[in-house]
């Protein structure tokens with residue numbers, strides 16, 4: 001299979017448009033990315049880093065690909081129609097990868113915090129964007145593709161020492177009357193000693209096939225703190241490849257959780273580079289799959305400097321014929337002494353046909369390190385199940401209680417209280433099989 | 447209340463229970479004693495519906511119904527309670543949620559409405575006193591990090607909440623110090639009525655000083671080889687199980 005041509009042709013067709021919309025640095029980034037992509041092509045079936053998820057067939061001609069926002073009729077109120085106590089957030093809406101509030105593309109929040117459209121930031125703050133964009137992304141073909149084509153997404157800039165009090169909530173909506181491919185690009189810059197919290201919700205609101213190839217870059221300056229929470233809730237005909245890069249300077253602190261409630265095929269690449277002493281990160285993931293769904297979490301933590309701590313906990317609950325994968329790579333450089341790196345992956349298979357691949361990969365070149373990793377794939381604990389039933393609790397309810405308990409370890413890590421409550425509820429509904437379209441965002445969005 | 451007739455059960459094709467007969471009536475306390483490995487816990491498992499032991503022969507009726515036909519939760523709802531020899535820790539399931547769910551499933555079965563939050567708390571408070579269990583424990587996950595004694599107290603606490611008709615206490619005394627043992631035993635005694643019955647499984651006589659049985663049965667090699675009154679327990683305590691082996695099997699190595 002070779003779908004590379006589809007994208008080289010698309011690039012040629014739109015080259016002028018892309019160039020006219022991009023400052024010089026971005027023109028060059030796009031050009032280089034495209035060259036890289038052409039040279040490398042899509043990861044093949046045997047590619048080690050994509051061995052559980054073969055994506056090229058989905059990057060086909062079937063999806064419409066727009067490089068400018070296409071007008072779409074929908075009811076904004078419906079998106080915000082939720083029924084839980086309100087979490088006070090700054091809400092940002094992306095529709096099909098484009099910033100929705102065209103009249104107000106960049107906002108300034110208290111403390112000279114800038115938040116809004118990535119496309120607008122490229123226009124208004126080209127130097128700032130140029131300084132960070134693509135600086136630490138990897139040579140991944142999908143990322144190159146995104147760099148070449150992405151036009152819009154979210155931009156957040158928090159100046160030195162500033163704290164964004166309210167969480168910023170990004171609602172990514174896919175809604176279309178045709179099959180659609182979406183590639184957005186998000187850039188978050190946290191200057192030294194700054195703090196922010198971002199909640200991202202991905203939803204499909206129409207039954208069309210969607211293909212997403214999104215890239216998010218987050219730069220944490222010295223002593224910055226970032227809390228990142230992403231919930232994916234897409235339908236069975238959606239394909240999502242998401243790449244998130246966290247670059248961490250000295251003593252910075254990151255918490256990131258990805259909860260995949262629902263999705264057709266999901267591949268999440270999480271890259272964390274601990275590039276300053278004393279940095280620490282906590283990465284959590286949870287997915288629930290059934291039917292023919294597929295979720296693959298691939299994590300790479302790079303301990304590039306001494307004295308850093310990383311902690312990964314990823315869990316999956318798989319039913320029916322669904323598939324899951326986890327690949328967790330930890331790299332500890334030769335000079336990264338006093339590293340502490342932990343990784344745990346646990347999965348529960350609810351059916352005989354569900355399948356989970358778990359692959360830890362530790363490359364440790366320093367000698368004074370604390371490292372641990374463990375992976376389990378199992379069933380619900382029979383003893384616990386019997387204990388509950390022996391107290392009169394039905395088998396179905398007992399199983400739900402145990403699944404929920406298994407998931408709760410991840411929910412418990414959500415430190416934003418209303419979000420915690422909301423996610424607990426959504427996970428329970430998901431496990432019960434009654435997640436509805438009304439449950440489409442993680443928090444009430446007012 | 448409970449009638450066991452010629453019950454045989456196997457685990458992985460190996461016969462563990464080899465023809466048990468037992469009749470338990472309301473108001474009675476039966477002790478089942480026997481050496482380790484004689485099949486006491488297996489009998490408890492078969493009665494409560496744990497499926498690793500396969501019943502190959504015999505009948506068990508409970509309140510006139512065929513017990514072996516029922517799923518474990520129905521047996522529980524109809525009034526069978528097992529105090530586990532090894533209560534399992536269930537991280538992530540809170541005691542409160544667990545107890546509330548269990549109580550409300552029992553109530554639903556009886557056609558009663560679910561308890562309100564305040565009714566439930568009141569009930570908890572009331573029953574906690576029976577086994578002197580602290581709120582510190584009921585605020586945790588089920589059995590998680592409980593000491594051996596706390597786990598056993600928790601079993602009796604659940605018994606108090608669910609008010610079973612037939613309680614099977616599997617080695618409730620094992621791993622308990624004398625104080626915890628007294629508390630558990632007192633709890634069981636307080637819950638005793640003329641309508642309910644108890645089967646106390648143990649291999650020491652010690653517990654029977656506190657929970658006084660009406661009948662004592664010796665289970666050995668998958669069979670009840672001797673039945674008597676509480677004096678039989680003292681005799682066992684004094685002479686060990688070997689004399690029974692000799693008496694019954696004519697040899698000291700019956701297995």
Ligand SMILES: Nc1ncnc2c1ncn2[C@@H]1O[C@H](COP(=O)(O)OP(=O)(O)O)[C@@H](O)[C@H]1O
Nearest residue numbers: 457462480481482483484485486487488489498
């Ligand atoms: N889950 C099991 N799988 C296989 N064998 C078992 C299992 N549980 C008990 N057994 C066997 O059944 C026999 C009776 O065990 P058990 O009923 O636990 O005895 P007791 O409670 O009297 O000590 C023993 O030989 C034991 O090894």
Ligand SMILES: [Mg+2]
Nearest residue numbers: 486487531617
């Ligand atoms: Mg036993």
